[in-house]
Amino acid sequence: MTVRLARPDDRNALSSLHRRLSHPSPELFDAWPAVGTLLVSVDSADHPVGYLLGVGDHLAELVVAPDARREGRATALVEAYHARHSDASLTLLVHPENDGARACYDAxxxxHDERVADAFDGEDAIRLVYDG
Structure with a gap:
């Protein structure tokens, strides 16, 4: 399984994945590559099937296409990002009712660190921490 830095020609595939997020960060996504690091997990044809967008030690977005899930892609993306930022714990916010994402992050x-009020357009979030 290959994880690499995103390239400008990945934009269409990444936009398609971005639309799958329940709480996307469109301003941050649109600001890439000027802001943050965008890693992609690619299939055998080098087509992005998942990505992780992070800024410093914060993971802003992580998504894997439904037909590419349960293959270790989320794990590979988080581990690759952590290897680039190994001097810090990584954080992310997840909606309390997003059971699928919470199960993935637990695995x-x-x-779990704390509940963050009004993180998602007036809705609370749970802050999670990854130490590697």
Whole structure:
């Protein structure tokens, strides 16, 4: 499984994945590559089937296409990002009712830190931390 830095010609595939997020960060996504690091997990044809967008130690977006899930892609993306930022714990916010994402992050080894009020357009979030 290959994880690499995103390239400008990945934009259409990444936009399609971005639309799958329940709480996307469109301003941050649109600001890439000027802001943040965007890693992609690609299939055998080098087509992005998942991505992780992070800024410093914060993971802003993580998404994997439904037909590419349960292949270890989210794990590979988080581990690759953490390798680039190994001097810090990684954080992310997840909606309390997003059971699928919460189960994924639990399986990846994230720990619950605190509840964050009004993180998603007036809705609370749970802050998770990954120490690697």
């Amino acid at each position: 990846l080894g994230f720990r």
